Amino acid sequence: MWVLVIIAGIGVVTLLLLLFAPHIRRYAAGAACATASRLDGKTVLITGANTGIGKETALDLALRGARVIMACRDTEKGEEAAASIRAECPKAQVEVRELDLADTCSIRAFAQNFLREVHQLHILINNAGVMMCPYTKTVDGFEMHIGVNHLGHFLLTYLLVGLLKRSAPARIVVVSSLAHNFGWIRFHDLHSQGSYNSGLAYCQSKLANVLFARELARRLKGSDVTVNSVHPGTVNSDLTRHSTIMTILFSVFSVFLKTPREGAQTSIYCATAEELHSISGKHFSDCAPAFVAPQGRSVETARKLWEVSCELLGIEWD
Numbered sequence: 001m002w003v004l005v006i007i008a009g010i011g012v013v014t015l016l017l018l019l020f021a022p023h024i025r026r027y028a029a030g031a032a033c034a035t036a037s038r039l040d041g042k043t044v045l046i047t048g049a050n051t052g053i054g055k056e057t058a059l060d061l062a063l064r065g066a067r068v069i070m071a072c073r074d075t076e077k078g079e080e081a082a083a084s085i086r087a088e089c090p091k092a093q094v095e096v097r098e099l100d101l102a103d104t105c106s107i108r109a110f111a112q113n114f115l116r117e118v119h120q121l122h123i124l125i126n127n128a129g130v131m132m133c134p135y136t137k138t139v140d141g142f143e144m145h146i147g148v149n150h151l152g153h154f155l156l157t158y159l160l161v162g163l164l165k166r167s168a169p170a171r172i173v174v175v176s177s178l179a180h181n182f183g184w185i186r187f188h189d190l191h192s193q194g195s196y197n198s199g200l201a202y203c204q205s206k207l208a209n210v211l212f213a214r215e216l217a218r219r220l221k222g223s224d225v226t227v228n229s230v231h232p233g234t235v236n237s238d239l240t241r242h243s244t245i246m247t248i249l250f251s252v253f254s255v256f257l258k259t260p261r262e263g264a265q266t267s268i269y270c271a272t273a274e275e276l277h278s279i280s281g282k283h284f285s286d287c288a289p290a291f292v293a294p295q296g297r298s299v300e301t302a303r304k305l306w307e308v309s310c311e312l313l314g315i316e317w318d
């Protein structure tokens with residue numbers, strides 16, 4: 001009897017899902033960036049542009065006429081992505097450069113070549129990210145999530161901020177996450193040496209993204225360089241690669257999730273929308289201002305994280 005009830009229940013749920021699939025899909029897709037701004041003559045740098053949200057952001061901005069530099073740790077994968085962008089948009093000015101955010105030598109070498117060969121930078125999109133990987137350290141001994149998602153981008157931005165200022169008006173977009181709500185900056189154990197939880201390490205790094213964007217916006221006031229953070233939505237991408245459960249859940253429930261193209265919309269909005277020309281230090285989701293958790297609004301935590309990051313990277317950034 002119970003078996004029949006369960007089978008009938010599953011049947012009804014499946015039928016309802018199929019019936020409402022187009023509505024669910026439309027809802028899950030979230031907001032689309034409506035701005036038609038062109039980017040002819042503008043130079044854009046996107047980290048982690050070989051796949052997922054980064055690749056779709058690169059395609060969209062290339063379609064708007066920008067020269068798009070795709071910073072990828074695996075240049076072969078980067079060239080494949082660039083080729084697929086060129087296939088969709090033969091006029092796309094896309095180029096691939098090597099950048100491993102898990103290695104400060106790679107970041108410094110990347111920036112050195114970039115500053116020598118590229119003379120303007122109007123949009124920097126700190127998009128690359130790693131989620132829920134097993135405990136690993138970057139080349140410099142930082143825990144991988146905080147090392148790549150926060151410290152790597154912190155150093156990259158520090159090295160390029162002068163060029164952004166010289167190219168102003170310029171924008172920085174920091175791809176964070178709703179996951180910042182569940183994060184705390186564990187100053188006593190930033191690299192999770194005492195205890196490690198891959199989910200919490202990811203949340204900490206995404207909170208660091210929000211705090212960095214807000215503190216940098218404060219410091220860049222008056223420079224005509226703005227910086228905002230973004231939650232792209234829950235996106236069916238390679239981000240779940242380190243978690244089998246998440247990978248299975250994301251593929252089973254893919255109809256409820258955004259595609260990478262849908263997930264790129266808020267980054268594109270923050271990079272191009274006319275009405276955001278003077279908006280800085282804000283957080284966006286679905287192409288609209290979004291809630292920031294109290295721990296992401298703490299000026300004191302943002303300042304402390306800034307100082308700790310400078311110390312860890314051996315830089316002075318006032």
Ligand SMILES: NC(=O)C1=CN([C@@H]2O[C@H](COP(=O)(O)OP(=O)(O)OC[C@H]3O[C@@H](n4cnc5c(N)ncnc54)[C@H](OP(=O)(O)O)[C@@H]3O)[C@@H](O)[C@H]2O)C=CC1
Pocket residue numbers: 047048049050051052053054071072073074077099100101102127128129130131148175176177178231232233234235236237238239240260
């Ligand atoms: N997908 C989602 O649901 C959500 C994503 N986000 C954020 O969006 C951003 C993009 O994620 P998404 O497109 O989904 O994920 P993907 O895994 O598809 O893309 C991540 C990108 O980051 C790159 N990357 C990882 N480590 C490094 C490194 N050490 N140096 C340089 N590049 C690196 C990857 O390169 P490679 O392919 O070589 O590994 C890849 O290009 C991330 O910051 C993520 O935290 C936020 C909220 C939700």
Ligand SMILES: CC1=C(/C=C/C(C)=C/C=C/C(C)=C/C=O)C(C)(C)CCC1
Pocket residue numbers: 176177178179233234249250253256
């Ligand atoms: C609970 C639940 C789901 C939602 C997962 C969410 C909401 C994940 C968010 C991940 C983020 C924000 C990652 C990056 O930063 C699924 C997969 C639909 C499957 C059904 C169970």
